[in-house]
Amino acid sequence: MNVKEFSQMAQDMYKQLVAQGEILHPVVNTTRKLASHFWGSAWMKHLASCEESGLALAPGRSLLRHGCVLDLELAPGTIRGKIMGERIYDIRIDLVPIDEERMDAIRHACAGKIDARISLLEGKLDDALLRQLCNPDTGLLPSPEEWRMSCTCPDWSEPCPHAAAAVYAAGTLIDNDPTLLFLLRSVTLDDLVGKTPDAPASENFDTESLGRTFGIELDQL
Template sequence: MRNNLGRFYPEAKPLAVVNGLTARSTRGAIGSSWWSKRFISILDGFGMGSRLQRGRAYARKGQVISLDITPGLVAARVQGSTPRPYSVQISLGIFRDAQWEQVQQILNQDAWFVASLLDGQMPEDIERVFEAAGLSLFPASRRELSLSCSCPDSAVPCKHLAAAFYLLAERFDEDPFSILAWRGRDRESLLGSLHPIGQDTKTADGGTAEQEAGTPLEEALEGFYQSGPMPAGRSEALGTALLIDQLPSSGVTVRSMALEDVLRPIYRALRENR
């Protein structure tokens, strides 16, 4: 910063914070899961990379006092060089109920997505679900984000905003449902809309997976490759055509999961690596 004589003031050091939120990463990149790394890479793609790096030291020193995620808003308090902490806000548009219902319908058509989310994991191709609904899980452009900080720095993002971004990425590591909550759907509401694998799922002969849960493997395999109606599933929702999705239901369960759902990730990996 220059004074009136054109000379530079020494950069003020931030005041120390007791029990601040400290980034777990001590060096290198911040964010360990694919979804937090994806979030940071998107911000870099918006041209924020060089500005974000200014806040990395703040995030690691524990200068962020608090960080709260609510639908459409991330609010944080960051301690700078003045006694009063700065107020930081990162806003992002939320999805309407009708849009979330469409996303949930697509999720329910794929037992792999349902199983992953119920297990607390964020499936790596979940972005395609939102794309199929005409939405973007992460910000699609810089214009979707509204950034503000009460500090006097005119640059956006300032180091206080940048520190909040890094702590937000690590919050995503801790709880991937925070991303969805930011978009307007909390964990309980989303999971409550998902149908657990095998619950009232119709099999090829009109029964349910629960009714056939005790079918011995050797008996079910006899009719596994017989012709039958193609099950409606992910191939219709996302335009994929896995071989496993073209076969009728076997009615076999493995550790409470349908055999097809157990095999689907293997078929998907074979297709992607061929």
């Protein structure tokens, strides 16, 4: 069965599950350029680097583009989803937490260099700091060694195509809402953003501006 057939099966299965009352969060990315904002682009570039190193992620990218990611949710340290293959498979990816030594180094590097959450979320930071934050060994992006993948499919490869699809779909969600990267890595924005002691919250986090940038709605903190 080819990917296009999976795509039609995915559409049919989605309609069937919704009709049964399931609440799903499908992810589709049909664009040639998989991401258009900073953190989504950083995530996708990291995956491309992993592919160049021999990790078999390309089948997952194809499943994503053909609408086979029927459900995906990001939570602290975890990605869960339902991916359509020959049938629907449940995937779970747990991320090894950032250890305290690495987290301390991140905090130290960010200290006094980020004056607003919007700057962090848009990636408008010093180049050296961005290189550290985007380096899987020193920053926020998880290296393949930090992924713990499981899938209900019979494929013993790691990652299987369905887990690979979930990893790429996570990047799509992060591109649309970069706060999800920090949620996934269990890092709070306030942990990295230096605030002026007497400044009101609205001066440090312009939710209206962020919403316009990423096309999302955020509650005022």
